[in-house]
Amino acid sequence: MTVQAPSxxxxxxxxLDVDGLSRAEIETILDLAVEMREARASRAYRSLLAxxxxxxxxYEPSTRTRVSFELxxxxxxxxxxxxxxxxxxxxxxESLVDTLRTLERTGVTxxxxxxxxxxxxxxxxxxxxxxxxxxxxxxHAHPTQALLDALTLREAFGxxxxxxxxxxxxxxxxxxxxxxxxxxxxxxxxxxxxxxxxWIEELQRWPGVEVTTTLAEALDGADAVMALRVQRxxxxxxxxxxxxxxxxxxxxxxxxxxxxxxAFILHPGPTNxxxxxxxxxxxxxxxxxxxxxxxxxxxxxxxxxxxxxAA
Amino acid sequence: MSPGVFGRLTDAPASLLLxxxxxxxxxxxxxxxxxxxxxxxxxxxxAPADAERxxxxxxxAAPGFCDLHVHLRDPGDPATETIETGARAxxxxxxxxxxxxxxxxxxxxxxxxxxxxxxxxxxxxCRIRAIGAATLGRRGERVADLGGMIGAGAIGFSxxxxxxxxxxxxxxxxxxxxxxSVPLIEHAEDAALAGAxxxxxxxxxxxxxxxGWPPEAEWTIVERDLALxxxxxxxxxxxHLSTAPSVKAVRNAKxxxxxxxxxxxxxxxxxxxxxxxxxxxxxxxxxxxGDVRIAYDGACRVNPPLASREDALALLAGLADGxxxxxxxxxxxxxxxxxxxxxxxxxxxxxxxxxALSLGLAAVAGGALxxxxxxxxxxxxxxxxxxxxxxxxIGAPADLVVFNPTANWRMxxxxxxxxxxxxxxLGRELPGVVRLTVAGGRVTYRL
Numbered sequence: 001m002t003v004q005a006p007s008x009x010x011x012x013x014x015x016l017d018v019d020g021l022s023r024a025e026i027e028t029i030l031d032l033a034v035e036m037r038e039a040r041a042s043r044a045y046r047s048l049l050a051x052x053x054x055x056x057x058x059y060e061p062s063t064r065t066r067v068s069f070e071l072x073x074x075x076x077x078x079x080x081x082x083x084x085x086x087x088x089x090x091x092x093x094e095s096l097v098d099t100l101r102t103l104e105r106t107g108v109t110x111x112x113x114x115x116x117x118x119x120x121x122x123x124x125x126x127x128x129x130x131x132x133x134x135x136x137x138x139x140h141a142h143p144t145q146a147l148l149d150a151l152t153l154r155e156a157f158g159x160x161x162x163x164x165x166x167x168x169x170x171x172x173x174x175x176x177x178x179x180x181x182x183x184x185x186x187x188x189x190x191x192x193x194x195x196x197x198x199w200i201e202e203l204q205r206w207p208g209v210e211v212t213t214t215l216a217e218a219l220d221g222a223d224a225v226m227a228l229r230v231q232r233x234x235x236x237x238x239x240x241x242x243x244x245x246x247x248x249x250x251x252x253x254x255x256x257x258x259x260x261x262x263a264f265i266l267h268p269g270p271t272n273x274x275x276x277x278x279x280x281x282x283x284x285x286x287x288x289x290x291x292x293x294x295x296x297x298x299x300x301x302x303x304x305x306x307x308x309x310a311a
Numbered sequence: 312m313s314p315g316v317f318g319r320l321t322d323a324p325a326s327l328l329l330x331x332x333x334x335x336x337x338x339x340x341x342x343x344x345x346x347x348x349x350x351x352x353x354x355x356x357x358a359p360a361d362a363e364r365x366x367x368x369x370x371x372a373a374p375g376f377c378d379l380h381v382h383l384r385d386p387g388d389p390a391t392e393t394i395e396t397g398a399r400a401x402x403x404x405x406x407x408x409x410x411x412x413x414x415x416x417x418x419x420x421x422x423x424x425x426x427x428x429x430x431x432x433x434x435x436x437c438r439i440r441a442i443g444a445a446t447l448g449r450r451g452e453r454v455a456d457l458g459g460m461i462g463a464g465a466i467g468f469s470x471x472x473x474x475x476x477x478x479x480x481x482x483x484x485x486x487x488x489x490x491x492s493v494p495l496i497e498h499a500e501d502a503a504l505a506g507a508x509x510x511x512x513x514x515x516x517x518x519x520x521x522x523g524w525p526p527e528a529e530w531t532i533v534e535r536d537l538a539l540x541x542x543x544x545x546x547x548x549x550x551h552l553s554t555a556p557s558v559k560a561v562r563n564a565k566x567x568x569x570x571x572x573x574x575x576x577x578x579x580x581x582x583x584x585x586x587x588x589x590x591x592x593x594x595x596x597x598x599x600x601g602d603v604r605i606a607y608d609g610a611c612r613v614n615p616p617l618a619s620r621e622d623a624l625a626l627l628a629g630l631a632d633g634x635x636x637x638x639x640x641x642x643x644x645x646x647x648x649x650x651x652x653x654x655x656x657x658x659x660x661x662x663x664x665x666x667a668l669s670l671g672l673a674a675v676a677g678g679a680l681x682x683x684x685x686x687x688x689x690x691x692x693x694x695x696x697x698x699x700x701x702x703x704x705i706g707a708p709a710d711l712v713v714f715n716p717t718a719n720w721r722m723x724x725x726x727x728x729x730x731x732x733x734x735x736x737l738g739r740e741l742p743g744v745v746r747l748t749v750a751g752g753r754v755t756y757r758l
Contacts, residue, residue: 016605019518097651117653118520119607126605127651138655140520178520202517 010306014125014132018143018179023186030151032302032311033295040075040298048310049076055108057083057100058135059115064269064293065135065145069112072300076310081108096120097127104128110304113137131307133300139173145268146179148299150187152291153224156264161188166218166259168249169228169276170199170235176268177228181209194218195228195249196240215249219258224288226266227251227276242275251277256286264288314726315758317399321434324752326350328358332367332713336374336703337687347372349709352752356705365747367713374690374701375407375710375750378664379496379574380471380550380639383439387416392644392730394428398435400642400664400729402756405689405712405745408699409437409642409664412471413444420444420455425463436755440466440697442496445484451476457487466697467548469496474532476502481536485545494548494572494696499532499557500615509655511553511584511616519588519606521654524616530556537564540571548696549573551641553615555625562634572696574639575626577663577670578613580680583620586611586735587654594623595679609650609657610735613643616659627679630688637693638685640667644731661734665727669741672716676742682716713747720744 010028018026039045054073058066066082073080083103100111110131113121118138125132136142150160157163165184171177171193184191185208192210193203194217203211212218219225230245256263265277265287273279282289305311329347336342347367348358383397392400394411401409411428413419419428425441432439443460445468447453457468468484474497475481484495505528510516512523533549537560540547552558552573564571581593589606592598598620611617618626629635643660650657667689674680690712694701701710721740724732748756 095648095652097648115653117655119655120653122605122607123609123651123653126608138520172517175520178518202523205514205517 010309013307014121015143015303015307016121016125016132016134017141018146018183021186026147026150026183026186029147029299029302029306030154032305033151033298036301036305037298040301045076045305047077048305049073049078049308052078052109052308053107054078054080054110054112054304055083055103056080056112057085057103057114059085060136062114064296065114068296069135069300072297072304075297076301076304078110078304097123100124100128100130104130110308133303133307136175138175139178140175141179142175143179144296144300144303145176146183147303148292148295149180149226149266150183151295151299152266152288153264154187156288157223159188160184162190163223164190164192164221165224165226166192166194166222167226167228168215168218168251169195169230171195171228172199172202173231173234174228180226181206192218192222196245198238198240215255216258219255222259222263224264224266225251225256225259229268229270230272230275246275250275251281253278253281256281262286266292269293315403315756317402317436317756318754319434319436320438320750320753320755322753324352325749325754326359326362328362328364329367329372329713330364332370332372334372334703335683335686337683337691338374338702339704341703342683347703349749349752352709354703354705354707354709369715369717370713370746371716372703372711372713373686374703375712375748376405376668376689377408377693377697377699377701378406378640378642378667379410379548379637379693379696381409381411381642381664382414382644382660383411384644385415390730391646394432394439395435396728396730397642397664398432398437398439400662400727402436402748402750403728403745404664404666405668405714405748406437406664407710407748407750407755408440408694410440410442410466410697412442412469414449414472418444418449420447420449422456422459422463425460425465429464438750440464442467442469444468445470445475445495446480449473451480454480454483454487458491461491461493465493467494467496469498469550471496471498471550473502474498474500478535478539482539482543485539485543485547489543489545492698494546496548496550497532497536498551499529499536499549501528501532504528504531508616509612510587511618513584513619515584515588521587526554526556526622529554529615530560533557533560537561537569537571541569544570547571550639551576551579551615552626552635553579553618553622555622558625558629558634562629565634572636574637574693575630575635576641577638577667578661579618580623580626580630580638581670581674582611582617582735583623584617585620586617593673593677594620595627595674595677607654608735609652609654610661610733612650612654612657612659613661614659627674630680631684636688636696638667638671638688639693640664644729645733646731647733650733662729662731665729666722666734666736666741668714668745669743672743673741709749709752711749712745714743714745716743718744
């Protein structure tokens with residue numbers, strides 16, 4: 001049986017960024033995601049987006065995010081088309097805008113775009129009529145990751161109000177961190193960042209973000225710790241050796257004792273086990289990493305339903 | 312708005328009587344409502360009886376504008392701009408002289424190319440003066456034939472797009488120019504410090520995840536060049552200054568007698584790095600939340616990048632106190648498809664000839680700039696830098712612009728005389744409509 005989703009107040013056609021979302025809008029997405037998780041199991045909304053064709057345009061390699069979006073679209077009954085970027089128009093030198101306009105003409109109504117250039121989804125929204133969903137753009141934003149992180153933490157804590165969440169690693173170059181900084185603060189959490197000097201210094205100028213220069217300082221009183229993936233090439237290119245990073249910043253059980261008891265561990269994945277955190281921690285009872293992955297599909301279902309006005 | 316009519320420098324001289332126009336002439340601090348008569352190429356006491364009479368009520372007449380920094384894509388990319396379309400855009404913007412930067416294809420680096428440009432430009436809608444490349448092929452390796460190009464008519468030298476890369480080459484060029492009477496027009500930017508920066512470093516770049524361009528990329532070269540100008544005595548002209556420390560350095564250098572002049576673009580005065588984040592508020596307006604459109608518009612990419620609000624206010628202050636001599640547009644036409652790309656891939660630059668006066672008048676309306684300073688910075692001051700004169704006095708050559716300061720116009724791509732329309736101002740309503748441009752007594756534009 002197919003049922004209609006209850007209607008909600010929602011006006012946005014695109015999800016380009018989390019910066020523009022209010023607390024009420026984020027809560028709307030998270031509430032709907034909870035509903036979607038149940039609906040997915042009961043297949044209640046399996047025709048909700050039957051009128052939509054979702055194009056997956058990933059200009060950067062990704063497996064988990066792409067699959068998560070594809071399953072979300074299919075769970076709501078949308079048709080999906082996966083662009084094979086490497087073998088197609090990029091090679092022929094066609095511009096991004098031309099490629100996307102062609103996609104639109106062939107019937108794609110919603111675009112999930114991952115691109116190495118910050119702002120590429122904004123360009124897509126400006127130049128086509130498709131709904132645009134940012135699947136990660138350069139070092140700018142990864143809105144659905146931040147939303148699934150928010151859902152994971154909200155369920156772990158009950159509420160993020162007054163909780164201290166620490167983000168550790170290459171914050172400056174992380175789209176996951178940028179989006180989380182906004183979403184977590186809007187939901188009432190205190191946000192602290194920490195990592196090698198070069199990776200956090202520009203965050204000094206961000207309003208409402210606490211910058212700490214040692215892991216001990218960062219973990220003091222922390223309720224949750226999010227480790228960011230280390231890009232090995234970037235690290236060595238910036239004079240940050242992996243050994244040094246592991247020595248000063250890797251999360252392990254003894255370091256986690258500096259945080260609040262039973263503080264949670266998160267990681268956007270894929271992890272470099274033994275670099276950002278130990279395998280024991282990643283797989284231990286405090287880890288929410290598995291929940292993050294599980295929450296990806298329902299959060300993306302919720303966003304797709306809201307953008308099209310179906311929910 | 313009707314398209315207006317263009318004339319040429321080779322047309323017959325006009326006989327005109329502008330009746331009851333507000334005459335603002337920075338050359339003798341005139342600001343009065345009177346008649347202005349033109350005959351046989353000059354301002355005259357009385358127009359002949361058969362002169363055409365033009366009502367000047369509500370209009371302002373000022374000396375014809377002079378733009379020290381314009382890119383014509385000719386030769387090289389005539390679909391983007393030609394000498395003819397660029398000259399028309401200039402005339403429509405009130406300019407009677409524009410100085411063409413040498414980064415064409417091929418670059419303007421030899422006397423015969425300067426001569427060729429002069430010949431091609433002779434019958435257009437605007438006087439076009441040549442800036443020669445300072446180094447052969449703009450490669451920043453060997454000094455070009457500066458004396459030969461001056462002989463052919465070059466009014467200055469620049470490797471614009473880049474700075475003179477090394478200190479010793481900059482000193483060599485300035486030493487040669489010390490004995491000649493034309494400036495080195497420097498694009499002050501240290502390529503290493505600028506790195507991969509695509510917008511001004513700061514909170515907006517950080518939030519947008521774009522690579523920042525640090526202000527020291529500009530002011531370190533400014534400081535170097537000022538020291539070399541002081542040492543050699545040559546005339547240094549710094550173009551498109553965009554940072555507060557640069558303004559301060561020039562102010563100090565002028566105080567100690569260094570032979571330096573400089574200009575600022577209308578977009579660095581009026582637009583800020585918040586425009587990349589989607590804001591459309593001018594620098595002198597209070598920033599507010601909730602006025603943000605879609606961010607990352609490639610038309611906001613320019614080099615040097617749009618400055619912080621604090622810098623824009625420092626540039627306006629520098630213009631007011633005379634530290635900054637001139638407003639120059641850095642008119643940089645690009646085809647739409649080179650800006651309809653992700654921001655970091657966008658071709659840097661925007662068109663400026665048809666919006667310079669309007670942005671200046673918007674600043675005046677916003678209380679950020681005084682009208683006589685705006686008009687001096689567009690006309691008499693830049694003209695002096697290249698050895699031209701501007702005056703509305705009887706007997707002077709008739710170079711003038713007449714505009715309606717209170718009429719508004721909305722900018723549309725198809726209403727522009729330029730062959731390109733790359734600017735984030737498209738669709739915006741702006742104050743100030745040019746009604747008449749006269750160069751050397753010839754009507755070059757009329758609405």
